[in-house]
Amino acid sequence: MRVVVVGGGIAGVSTVAALRAGGFDGDLTLVDAGELPYDRPPLSKEYLAGGKDLKQIALQPPHWYDEQRVRLINQSTVTALRPAHGAVELTGGLLLRADRVVLATGGGAARPPIPGGDGERVHVLRTADDADRLRAALTPGARVLVVGAGLIGAEVASTAVDLGCEVVLTDPVAKPLAAALGGELAAWLHELHARRGIVTLRAGVESFAETPDGIEVRFTGGFEPSRAFDAAVLGVGMVPVTALAAAAGLEAERGVVVDDLQVTSNPAVLAVGDAARTRRGPRAEHWEAAQHDGARAAAAILGTRPPAPTAPWFWTDRHGRHVEVVGAMGAAGRVVVRGSFDDPAFSVFGLRGGLVVAAAAVDDSSAARAARRMIDRRVPVHPRRLADPSVNLRALLRA
Numbered sequence: 001m002r003v004v005v006v007g008g009g010i011a012g013v014s015t016v017a018a019l020r021a022g023g024f025d026g027d028l029t030l031v032d033a034g035e036l037p038y039d040r041p042p043l044s045k046e047y048l049a050g051g052k053d054l055k056q057i058a059l060q061p062p063h064w065y066d067e068q069r070v071r072l073i074n075q076s077t078v079t080a081l082r083p084a085h086g087a088v089e090l091t092g093g094l095l096l097r098a099d100r101v102v103l104a105t106g107g108g109a110a111r112p113p114i115p116g117g118d119g120e121r122v123h124v125l126r127t128a129d130d131a132d133r134l135r136a137a138l139t140p141g142a143r144v145l146v147v148g149a150g151l152i153g154a155e156v157a158s159t160a161v162d163l164g165c166e167v168v169l170t171d172p173v174a175k176p177l178a179a180a181l182g183g184e185l186a187a188w189l190h191e192l193h194a195r196r197g198i199v200t201l202r203a204g205v206e207s208f209a210e211t212p213d214g215i216e217v218r219f220t221g222g223f224e225p226s227r228a229f230d231a232a233v234l235g236v237g238m239v240p241v242t243a244l245a246a247a248a249g250l251e252a253e254r255g256v257v258v259d260d261l262q263v264t265s266n267p268a269v270l271a272v273g274d275a276a277r278t279r280r281g282p283r284a285e286h287w288e289a290a291q292h293d294g295a296r297a298a299a300a301i302l303g304t305r306p307p308a309p310t311a312p313w314f315w316t317d318r319h320g321r322h323v324e325v326v327g328a329m330g331a332a333g334r335v336v337v338r339g340s341f342d343d344p345a346f347s348v349f350g351l352r353g354g355l356v357v358a359a360a361a362v363d364d365s366s367a368a369r370a371a372r373r374m375i376d377r378r379v380p381v382h383p384r385r386l387a388d389p390s391v392n393l394r395a396l397l398r399a
């Protein structure tokens with residue numbers, strides 16, 4: 001059997017790795033538009049800060065592809081799927097034979113239609129090239145506007161202030177990420193920005209205009225006076241790349257639609273990672289979810305049992321704090337704080353019906369791991385014991 005994986009992000013690389021780990025012995029090709037496939041989370045963190053280069057954020061070293069017998073076709077783009085002919089077409093018209101195609105095309109940074117938003121000083125962040133351009137603008141003293149205080153916007157604001165920029169962070173929402181983190185933790189994390197000298201505004205952006213003094217930004221609502229910046233960064237979400245799937249007649253709206261095994265409306269084509277979505281709910285848009293998709297797609301191709309589902313997990317880093325989130329905070333009926341927000345490490349647990357359904361741990365990876373086990377194993381916990389940092393979480397797991 002011949003498998004072609006389109007896209008060398010974490011979802012695509014995880015798919016080829018899981019196929020070989022699962023005993024797949026056929027032809028395996030990975031096509032990616034970039035050079036050596038690299039990881040994206042560092043793009044707003046160490047890579048943007050200049051602490052890591054492209055080689056250090058590679059998903060796998062170059063020799064790994066040879067060892068795994070993966071034909072890596074890089075700096076090449078798949079331009080069309082021809083599932084009826086068992087092939088995909090690459091730039092230049094080259095045809096690759098494929099019995100199964102896995103779409104791992106990820107997403108692009110959203111660029112809402114704000115007047116002036118396509119100007120040179122208005123940045124987005126999705127690729128290493130984006131990060132290189134942005135880093136060149138983040139010089140000490142540069143006036144930087146970050147639009148959107150979600151995961152990526154907050155990380156960029158934090159890195160920009162580390163680099164000595166004067167940062168303004170604007171978001172129309174009072175407590176960004178409250179749905180994922182719970183209101184109290186979301187508010188606390190948002191307040192960290194001000195403590196590091198970042199000015200936070202509660203507004204959207206109406207327009208950008210180039211002036212001799214920089215880009216003049218007009219805010220929505222008219223409450224904030226317009227201001228000039230040297231650079232602006234839009235951190236306002238991601239748009240899944242679905243053009244190939246749509247052109248091939250696959251169901252693809254707000255993501256390539258897949259079933260629980262990542263199979264699209266055409267049984268020979270699977271989709272994984274940020275490009276894909278199930279009918280059940282919104283896409284996770286996180287690193288580990290993309291990795292798990294790859295493992296499920298590999299199992300579907302191999303005809304083996306897919307890995308057992310586990311509570312979703314993601315992390316984010318800002319202002320020197322490492323936050324890990326598991327489960328679905330929105331499902332919690334009650335929130336329990338373990339420790340205090342002033343502690344060097346603490347966590348927030350979301351409970352429903354005596355069970356943990358979510359947790360957000362600040363600088364406490366072991367709490368996040370324990371919470372995940374509690375969720376996956378549906379371990380009943382007493383809220384008072386959970387809230388007491390002197391009670392070992394492992395003991396609660398055994399209870």
Ligand SMILES: Cc1cc2nc3c(=O)[nH]c(=O)nc-3n(C[C@H](O)[C@H](O)[C@H](O)COP(=O)(O)OP(=O)(O)OC[C@H]3O[C@@H](n4cnc5c(N)ncnc54)[C@H](O)[C@@H]3O)c2cc1C
Nearest residue numbers: 007009010011033040041077078105106273274285286287
């Ligand atoms: C700046 C940033 C920071 C992040 N930080 C975190 C974090 O801290 N924690 C977390 O959990 N998640 C984080 N994420 C999210 C996480 O990185 C994504 O969920 C993950 O990268 C999705 O992987 P993917 O493989 O689906 O897509 P992508 O990483 O977007 O990879 C898709 C690949 O497909 C290629 N491609 C697309 N179309 C074609 C084509 N036609 N032919 C060939 N190649 C093609 C692209 O060039 C790209 O290399 C972050 C994302 C970004 C952008």
